[in-house]
Amino acid sequence: MLRNREIQLFLLTMSFISLAGIIAAAFFSIAASMLVFVISVLLIGCSFIFTSWRYREIEKLSGYLQQISSGDYFLDVRDNHEGELSILKNNIYKVTTMLSEQGSLLQQDKVHLTNAISDISHQLKTPLTSMMMMADLLSDAKLPPVKRREFTHNITIQLERIEWLVSSLLKLSKIDAGTVQFKKEAIAVKKLLQKSLEPLLIPLDIKEQAISIEGDDTVSFVGDFHWTTEAVINILKNCIEHTPAGGEITISFAENALFTEIVIADNGKGIVKEDLPYIFKRFYKGKNASEDSVGIGLAMAHTIITSQNGNIEVKSKQNKGTQFRITFYKQVI
Structure with a gap:
């Protein structure tokens, strides 16, 4: 501490002031001079002790920061006392917590990236x-x-x-x-379904599957037409794939004050109960999945829908078909 130039100047200034006071008091009496001397010594001593304590606290904080820089984020430097150092400690704790959370997120991203590459x-x-x-x-x-x-x-x-x-x-x-900017435009559900069915008409014809659409032409929601079409196509592909030749796929849609709902159902072989919680997981292939399936179509549909203030649920029973319920919620201001 004494090697610090600021402390040296501080003590030197205090000493000069005390010496000047002692000399000035000596003109009055020896007793006054002694009193000024004692008071000066006490003041300088108290200042020295207080400054020494502050330096020790700062040294502790410096040690904490060194530990944090080495990757040890699990440090609680909060202090319940009032004062500038306590505020500084609390701020360091906040930064430490934030860095710890960011480190955890980065680690999770690395794990996800590794799994995705695999x-x-x-x-x-x-x-x-x-x-x-x-x-x-x-x-x-x-x-x-x-x-x-x-x-x-x-x-x-x-x-x-x-x-x-x-x-x-x-x-x-x-x-x-987050590089995709989903448009927010009024989408007529019937037009969306017609566009989604266009690339699937040949597979439907080959398997001689019947498809029925029921809903009011005025039903709509706010979203991105292109990306939502992509999601619906993937869901319909799944239904066509798991529905036998001559089967039926039904689509119904409706709208109320809270949301717009689209229900896509088939009478195919259904999804095994154990697979239901995982069908929207990327690269997950259920027990009834075909050999050509890669398990990404439904994952993409789920990501697109949920990114547009929507939700998708699935219900299924073996040999009794599968039902996908898509909900787009209206934004209430």
């Missing part, structure tokens, strides 16, 4: 391995034309699957990163 690698490994084997077989000049066409067709299918997977992951990553 899942993506797993999903890409199977089609890539298959294509490598078929490409190797295609290099054989003696391969019959029929087999050559078959392998070429299979490679094309695998490439389309990879393209869809990469495209879906890019869309999800944009939403997760």
Whole structure:
């Protein structure tokens, strides 16, 4: 402490002031001079003790900061006493808590990223391995034309699957990163459903599945038409996939003062009870999922809907079908 230039100047100034007071008091009497001397010594001593205590407290805080910089965020430096140092300690505690929370979030992000990369690698490994084997077989000049066409067709299918997977992951990553700005426009539900069904008419026709739509033409909600169409397409794809040939898919929608609701149901084989809590989890494949399923369509639908002040629920019973209930809540001001 005494090596600090500010403290040296402070003590020197106090000493000069005390010396001047002692000399001035000596003109009156020796007793007055002694009284000024005693008072000066006491004042300088008290100042020295108080300053020494403050330096020790600051040294403790410096030690706390060093521990925090080394990654030890579990330090409680709060002080219930009044004073500037107590305020400083409380502020350090707040910053420590914030850094601890940010550190935990960063660690969670790392775990999620690691899991996502692992899942993506797993999903890409199977089609890539298959294509490598078929490409190797295609290099054989003696391969019959029929087999050559078959392998070429299979490679094309695998490439389309990879393209869809990469495209879906890019869309999800944009939403997760918050770079997607969802539009807030009035969407007519009937128009949304018609647009969503357009790319699915051929699969519906191939499986001879009937589809019925029931609802008032005036029903609407506020959201992003493009992204919501993407979500509904993925839900309808799931229904078509799990509904047998000749099955039926029903869509109904309605609106009230609180929300707009869309219900999509099928009479397919349903979802196993144990799978229900996880069907919106990325890369999760239920027991009834097809071999081509990658478990990302429903996850994307869930992310898009919930990002637009919405909610999606599912009810299902084996061999009795599945029902998806989508709710878009109205914003009450």
